[in-house]
Amino acid sequence: MALLDNNKDVLPLASIAEILNAKIRTLRMYEDKGLLPKKKDSKKLYSISDIKIVAFVHYLASVKKINANGIKYIIEMLNTNMDEKNREEFLVTVEEKMEKISTSDINEVEII
Template sequence: MALIDSDKPIIPLSSVAQMLSAKLRTLRMYEEKGLLPVHEHGKKLYSINDLRLIAFVHYLVSFKKVNANGVRFVLELLNEHLDGEQKEALLTSVEELIEKVSPKEIDSEFEDF
């Protein structure tokens, strides 16, 4: 038995914002546009694996300037055309890119999004 269940939604959006050094309003905007994972229980809690995906969405929007429709398309490709191993490899490589980006380079507040 693993000590941590990476798929259990236990992290509130405010904590996700702190972990990503993002504004809560920005993440709520992603949520309103349907870019964040949705869980069946209805509560807006996120898992560790969700956090990785949210970081990816935030990277696409903030650093790569991808709009909501583009993010939806990328997420669709990620979910429908990559198996678990390929998805993991992609998210890991994106995490490495994110680590190289300084916080000053990512502007987490977008008016035109």
């Protein structure tokens, strides 16, 4: 049995929207604003690891009501001031907190 490569780009944004119980239109808006991991391929597939970043962006926008510039700054800080291990631990902690929030508590943000 082959091991799962969490960094291989295999998921379209529509699948991630379904996983996060978010609107595809909202995630495409994040993508257009440059808040999601950059993809060189025209297919714009995302990895399992990318889902944590997409979920974090969605959390910041929809729950914490942070605008696009604020989210860009936070993501930049994560990428430049944290090593990979600490960043991963931080995203796991955020993911655990997000799981405690019911989907009825999250209001979709259509405009950042």
